[in-house]
Amino acid sequence: MWPFSRKKPALPPEPEAPPAPPPETGLQRLQREVFERVIEGKPSGPAGIDDWRLQVYGGMYEARTHDALIEDVPHTAKLLGERFPAIVKAYVAEVPSTHYSLARLGHGFSAWLRSHPVPDARPDLPDLAALEWARSEAFVADDCAPIYSEEIQQLGPERFTKCWMQLVPSVRVLDLGHRVTALWAALEAGEPVTPALSPTAERELVVVWRKGFDVFHVAIAADEHAALLSLRNRDTVEAICEHFAGRGDDAAHAAFQAIGSWINEGMIGAIREPAVAEAGPL
Amino acid sequence: MFPRLDLGHGVGLRSRHYGEFLESQPKVDWLEAISENFMGTGGRPLAVLDKVRVDRPVVLHGVSLGIGSVDPLDEQYLKEWKQLIDRIEPAMVSDHLCWGRYQGRYSHDLLPMPFTEEAIGHVVSRVQAVQDRLKRQLVLENVSSYLTYPASTMSEAEFTAEVARRADCGLLVDINNIYVSAKNHGFDPKAYIDAMPLEHVAQFHLAGHFNRGDLIIDTHEGHIIDEVWQLYAYAVERLGRVPTLIEWDTGVPDLETLLAEAEKARVLEYETFERANAEAEKVMLG
Numbered sequence: 001m002w003p004f005s006r007k008k009p010a011l012p013p014e015p016e017a018p019p020a021p022p023p024e025t026g027l028q029r030l031q032r033e034v035f036e037r038v039i040e041g042k043p044s045g046p047a048g049i050d051d052w053r054l055q056v057y058g059g060m061y062e063a064r065t066h067d068a069l070i071e072d073v074p075h076t077a078k079l080l081g082e083r084f085p086a087i088v089k090a091y092v093a094e095v096p097s098t099h100y101s102l103a104r105l106g107h108g109f110s111a112w113l114r115s116h117p118v119p120d121a122r123p124d125l126p127d128l129a130a131l132e133w134a135r136s137e138a139f140v141a142d143d144c145a146p147i148y149s150e151e152i153q154q155l156g157p158e159r160f161t162k163c164w165m166q167l168v169p170s171v172r173v174l175d176l177g178h179r180v181t182a183l184w185a186a187l188e189a190g191e192p193v194t195p196a197l198s199p200t201a202e203r204e205l206v207v208v209w210r211k212g213f214d215v216f217h218v219a220i221a222a223d224e225h226a227a228l229l230s231l232r233n234r235d236t237v238e239a240i241c242e243h244f245a246g247r248g249d250d251a252a253h254a255a256f257q258a259i260g261s262w263i264n265e266g267m268i269g270a271i272r273e274p275a276v277a278e279a280g281p282l
Numbered sequence: 283m284f285p286r287l288d289l290g291h292g293v294g295l296r297s298r299h300y301g302e303f304l305e306s307q308p309k310v311d312w313l314e315a316i317s318e319n320f321m322g323t324g325g326r327p328l329a330v331l332d333k334v335r336v337d338r339p340v341v342l343h344g345v346s347l348g349i350g351s352v353d354p355l356d357e358q359y360l361k362e363w364k365q366l367i368d369r370i371e372p373a374m375v376s377d378h379l380c381w382g383r384y385q386g387r388y389s390h391d392l393l394p395m396p397f398t399e400e401a402i403g404h405v406v407s408r409v410q411a412v413q414d415r416l417k418r419q420l421v422l423e424n425v426s427s428y429l430t431y432p433a434s435t436m437s438e439a440e441f442t443a444e445v446a447r448r449a450d451c452g453l454l455v456d457i458n459n460i461y462v463s464a465k466n467h468g469f470d471p472k473a474y475i476d477a478m479p480l481e482h483v484a485q486f487h488l489a490g491h492f493n494r495g496d497l498i499i500d501t502h503e504g505h506i507i508d509e510v511w512q513l514y515a516y517a518v519e520r521l522g523r524v525p526t527l528i529e530w531d532t533g534v535p536d537l538e539t540l541l542a543e544a545e546k547a548r549v550l551e552y553e554t555f556e557r558a559n560a561e562a563e564k565v566m567l568g
């Protein structure tokens with residue numbers, strides 16, 4: 001009808017008020033009140049229960065989350081020292097555990113630390129935490145048999161460049177705001193943090209992966225980092241190689257060296273040729 | 283009822299001992315694995331579990347199901363749990379008779395239930411839903427507790443037994459937890475054991491604890507104390523030969539120490555039966 005009709009367009013129906021939630025059952029109320037006291041730290045719990053008993057559970061929650069986070073980011077925890085318990089408390093209050101496994105508690109810690117800088121602490125701690133968390137994740141990531149270089153040899157260079165590849169689930173590609181791999185290595189070796197390991201606000205690109213049962217990481221150049229992101233994006237080998245164009249005459253060699261090292265390190269889980277675009281004559 | 287398995291005396295599979303289990307064949311009847319440590323994961327932990335499962339029974343024991351939580355069951359949990367169960371084919375699948383999740387957030391604790399009709403109805407319907415989903419019986423464990431609710435209308439033992447009967451699930455009777463809660467709340471631990479429905483008892487747990495004076499805390503640390511060993515002997519006498527697990531999770535000792543504790547349980551179980559047999563013989567011979 002519109003724009004010829006002079007009729008007023010019909011008004012949208014009034015939104016119906018959402019139905020009132022059913023009243024809380026006794027069990028729901030009890031669990032809410034206990035949870036609010038023990039986990040959220042509200043000042044009082046359900047009536048008729050001595051508060052010191054609820055605090056026993058509250059204390060255990062603190063200890064448990066503290067110990068779990070130390071497992072995820074041990075070196076970051078060590079550098080934070082005495083401040084770490086209070087930081088864990090503030091973190092879990094804002095990023096509560098929504099995964100059944102306590103081992104996943106550290107998933108948001110690096111980002112949270114970045115947005116909640118600790119006064120007078122090293123500015124590279126969020127990056128160190130990101131590296132540690134990536135390693136923790138890689139350690140238990142899903143298993144996946146890597147491909148072997150023979151598979152590529154069988155394809156031949158022509159077909160290989162048209163393929164796309166898939167990373168194994170343990171691979172993490174990191175873009176860190178500080179150089180932290182040297183700091184991590186010193187802490188891992190139990191060495192003192194010397195002035196040479198003072199925070200360096202230089203971008204560090206890192207790849208983390210698991211080979212067999214062992215987790216590794218290495219700092220990589222910007223073009224290899226871009227190539228890995230391209231690989232993760234399921235771009236073709238041809239497109240992945242283009243990221244090495246900046247190396248001039250050496251580009252093809254650098255690209256194939258990088259891909260060769262990814263395969264040797266067990267980082268590639270699958271290689272696929274694209275489906276044939278045009279069907280042949282029936 | 284729950285079928286009584288003849289597993290013997292097991293210990294928990296803990297990361298400190300992974301190397302030994304990967305490289306050798308430690309002598310142990312069966313192993314308990316914490317479900318959540320292997321769900322949705324790969325790498326070394328799962329490889330160890332796969333390897334140990336080849337040679338001996340494994341029991342999957344969970345801590346995060348939250349069968350008593352008012353929250354809906356966690357779908358991701360159920361899916362990944364089922365995948366692990368299908369992979370490992372455990373002799374038993376257990377978790378705790380408690381709650382821990384509220385509005386999607388985990389307390390990562392075994393919070394006690396109020397012992398009410400409402401709570402029984404809630405737990406029973408959820409156990410039935412889980413059993414239908416898993417296509418197998420669930421085994422539920424009594425937890426240690428540090429508080430009781432004024433709303434409770436029955437004893438913990440009555441509550442636990444009634445859940446098992448109505449849901450037709452198994453019971454994991456943790457002897458140390460009975461001892462801890464009995465001391466903390468002042469009830470008779472033997473009366474608790476007497477109230478356990480024989481046909482549902484699936485497993486016993488034994489563990490160390492920490493007595494801080496005003497309260498006993500279930501830490502799973504250190505050797506099992508004499509009073510808990512005596513209570514175990516009583517449970518064996520009353521409830522029979524039941525697969526028994528040694529839990530030691532804080533300050534995990536070397537494997538030899540842990541296995542020695544399992545051996546001690548085996549000897550005590552044997553001696554308890556020998557004594558009972560001798561007494562029965564005496565009665566029969568007049």
Ligand SMILES: [Fe+2]
Nearest residue numbers: 423456487529
């Ligand atoms: Fe237990």
